[in-house]
Amino acid sequence: MKQIGVVGAGVMGTGLAQDLAAHGYTVVLVDRSREQLERAEHEVVRYYRTGRLFGHDTDKYGDLTQRVTYTTEPADLGSVEFLIENITENWPLKAELYPVLDRICPPETVFAANTSCIPITKIASVTGRPAAVLGMHFMNPVPMKSTVEVIRGWHTSTETLDTAQQLLAGLDKRGIVVNDMPGFVSNRVLMLTVNEAIALVQDGVAEPAEIDDIFRSCFGHASGPLETADLIGLDTILYSIEGLYEFYADPKYRPSPLLKKMVDAGLHGRKSGRGFFTYS
Ligand SMILES: NC(=O)c1ccc[n+]([C@@H]2O[C@H](COP(=O)([O-])OP(=O)(O)OC[C@H]3O[C@@H](n4cnc5c(N)ncnc54)[C@H](O)[C@@H]3O)[C@@H](O)[C@H]2O)c1
Numbered sequence: 593m594k595q596i597g598v599v600g601a602g603v604m605g606t607g608l609a610q611d612l613a614a615h616g617y618t619v620v621l622v623d624r625s626r627e628q629l630e631r632a633e634h635e636v637v638r639y640y641r642t643g644r645l646f647g648h649d650t651d652k653y654g655d656l657t658q659r660v661t662y663t664t665e666p667a668d669l670g671s672v673e674f675l676i677e678n679i680t681e682n683w684p685l686k687a688e689l690y691p692v693l694d695r696i697c698p699p700e701t702v703f704a705a706n707t708s709c710i711p712i713t714k715i716a717s718v719t720g721r722p723a724a725v726l727g728m729h730f731m732n733p734v735p736m737k738s739t740v741e742v743i744r745g746w747h748t749s750t751e752t753l754d755t756a757q758q759l760l761a762g763l764d765k766r767g768i769v770v771n772d773m774p775g776f777v778s779n780r781v782l783m784l785t786v787n788e789a790i791a792l793v794q795d796g797v798a799e800p801a802e803i804d805d806i807f808r809s810c811f812g813h814a815s816g817p818l819e820t821a822d823l824i825g826l827d828t829i830l831y832s833i834e835g836l837y838e839f840y841a842d843p844k845y846r847p848s849p850l851l852k853k854m855v856d857a858g859l860h861g862r863k864s865g866r867g868f869f870t871y872s
Contacts, residue, residue: 597620618660729778
């Protein structure tokens with residue numbers, strides 16, 4: 593497996609392109625926004641130059657920047673052997689995209705959905721290859737994280753899971769396989785925690801820095817829920833929690849009004865320069 597398609601050049605798609613290229617894969621990176629592709633290219637070049645500072649051998653296979661193609665044309669995915677989809681966490685958008693990918697890619701191409709919460713079985717249902725669809729929930733930032741939550745949809749075949757594990761091995765990562773339900777393991781728990789942390793800010797119980805400090809200092813977590821939310825993107829958090837609310841029809845997933853207000857105000861976290869904290 594050498595050529596990998598990556599659809600969506602946002603936070604996750606860019607991280608994947610960096611990591612795949614650094615491990616010798618050739619990447620076709622697709623986004624509908626030219627501006628996002630330009631931003632992604634800038635980040636890939638920056639990673640090539642600075643990755644070594646974080647102990648990453650970005651030069652192991654030569655110049656990784658030469659192995660990424662940037663395009664707005666899904667038709668350029670016609671010969672990829674494996675595809676990882678990372679577009680906005682929005683079901684209508686994904687439901688429109690997958691049938692297009694299904695027509696373009698060879699029937700044996702595996703489709704891995706890097707979604708936070710959308711059920712894999714639902715994604716597979718809009719393709720003609722449900723056995724070749726699985727979830728691969730990569731963690732952010734992709735090049736820094738060694739473990740991936742792998743999701744087995746209703747129809748996902750053993751061959752598809754094996755192919756995905758092979759790709760992960762090529763990235764020096766390990767997959768933990770779980771069954772399919774909205775939010776899987778990680779985000780069914782994390783989204784509730786983040787949402788409740790936002791409710792604490794809304795209720796004036798504590799400042800964001802104090803909430804995160806409690807998680808880091810008292811529980812020994814590597815980061816607090818609000819800095820994690822900023823890293824993920826508050827828009828992605830809102831889409832995810834709205835998805836869980838809808839899929840489970842359970843009021844425990846009701847998004848915090850403060851989260852909705854911040855997203856409306858354009859405070860999308862680290863990627864927009866401001867969320868619960870400010871970034872330069
Ligand atoms: N941010 C995280 O920490 C994180 C972690 C794991 C998984 N995810 C999941 O990964 C996916 C992407 O998240 P992100 O944070 O990178 O989002 P993002 O908002 O940073 O990027 C999404 C990208 O998708 C593009 N896009 C939207 N519709 C498209 C289409 N039809 N065709 C091509 N490109 C399209 C947008 O232009 C944008 O560049 C989501 O499903 C999210 O839930 C996110």
